[in-house]
Amino acid sequence: MDSKETSQKQNEPRNDAHLTERIFGDGPRQLLTHPGLILSSTYFIWALIGLTYLVMYYSHFNISILKYLEVTDILIAGLQEPKVSIAVFGALAVIIAIVKAAMWSTRYQQEKGKNFSPWMRVVFFVFFYVPKNRTALRLSLLVSLILYFAVFLELLLADEVNQIKSSANNFVQVKQEQQWIRGQCEASQIASWKLLGTTTKFVFLYNVDCDSTQVLPIESIQSIANVPNTNENLTEETQQ
Known part of the structure; x- marks a missing residue:
């Protein structure tokens, strides 16, 4: 054994x-x-x-x-x-x-x-x-x-x-041609964008209000700014 x-x-x-x-x-x-x-x-x-x-x-x-x-x-x-x-x-x-x-x-x-x-x-x-x-x-x-x-x-x-x-945080606003861009629906606000990511040449954005995405060439974007308070809508003064 x-x-x-x-x-x-x-x-x-x-x-x-x-x-x-x-x-x-x-x-x-x-x-x-x-x-x-x-x-x-x-x-x-x-x-x-x-x-x-x-x-x-x-x-x-x-x-x-x-x-x-x-x-x-x-x-x-x-x-x-x-x-x-x-x-x-x-x-x-x-x-x-x-x-x-x-x-x-x-x-x-x-x-x-x-x-x-x-x-x-x-x-x-x-x-x-x-x-x-x-x-x-x-x-x-x-x-x-x-x-x-x-x-x-x-x-x-x-x-x-x-x-x-679904999160109410991490919104951004995107400036293009001296203006803060909006989504392609009537309900869209300036500060309703989420930054999905970037590649070498493109920026990918998601609009919460419109439930849609937008792809922008990096060279066409002047600035991307974080929104400090997502509970308040930006006024028209913010655009200028």
Whole structure:
């Protein structure tokens, strides 16, 4: 019995290493051999997630942000938004959790799989199934990450978008051609704008009164000023 347990413990690192190799292939070894790849790949992932965040964020305001982005905007997209960093570190935690769960599932089934009752087999197949095919294993990890990012970013964005549309704070007024601009509806006030964000060449605004957005070239804007008190309407004297 002792020799059997010793043999199982000796096989655990070998099985874990085999599973890691099936998932990541020669990637970890290549990264350790060429450290520059770590920085490049991390930056690429950061930028890609940042771009995804921008697309999802501006889609809530019916803005096709890809039409307004320059290469520079894409490169710094992931670094400008703190939520992207949270998503990246969360993804690392998800990957580690999936790999650890797969290792545990593989070991547990090898040790006790023969004694599983029918319902235990169903539970393991549904929640802890580890594909034997390398492509299927990698694809399942990729799908898990995509679902994670979709749910995580959408939950973050839902709260942020709600704050922008319903909050009585953080209004701005925008001056263009010596005048404070209004929205394109009769109810619009001067101080009913929310600043959604900027790119290299454009400013994106949301008008609370009109529930509409406006995209302005940066060079056409003379100034953007914070509104100190959103509970009071600006008078015509403020415009001058």
